[in-house]
Amino acid sequence: MLRCLVQEHPKQWEDVLGKAEFAFNAMPNRSTGKAPFTVVYTKAPNLVVDVIVLPKCKSSSATNFTEDYSxxxxxVRQQIIRSNxxxxxxxxxxxxxCNFQVGDLVMVRLRRERFPxxxxxxxAKRKxxxxxIVAKINDNAYRVELPSGCNTSSTFNVTDIWPYHSTYEAPITLSSSESSSSEAGED
Structure with a gap:
């Protein structure tokens, strides 16, 4: 945070330390959902943009400023909503x-991050x-049965899963390697 505030003047970090501390304490925490300031003092800090807390005054210029700023x-809020x-x-x-069922055949992409x-x-092959598919964790993640040589997690995001379309018209059945080798030995 300090690096962002000081930018090209890194030796002036002491000048912005108070601003950084206030900003940190005024922002809601991801875990608690509340700002540290709110937790300690039971109310949000007053900011410059909080014109709602201004008392009703008799100065027309202050009232006009408050109305214009509001x-x-x-x-700005409406523009942000439209932009989003x-x-x-x-x-x-x-x-x-991407909605898959348990048992569906799929192709999975192995990204670089999955390897040591x-x-x-x-x-190497990308897919x-x-x-x-062995299990559906949620609409966004599925667990697949990877070959024994893959030393990576078997849980994949839907962005890395594609439905498998066979080039042959015959139905495809998967069998374990043991049954394949015993069938090959019988011939």
């Missing part, structure tokens, strides 16, 4: 619906499969 804040709706529409246009350092190869 209108400006409302306009546009962003959502753009993202939703590229989103693909030095084990990833640029020339492996077909592999069956």
């Amino acid at each position: 209108k400006l804040l409302d306009d 709706q546009r962003y959502k529409a753009v993202v939703d246009a590229h989103r693909r619906p 350092p030095g084990a990833y190869s640029k020339l 492996i499969g077909p592999v069956p």
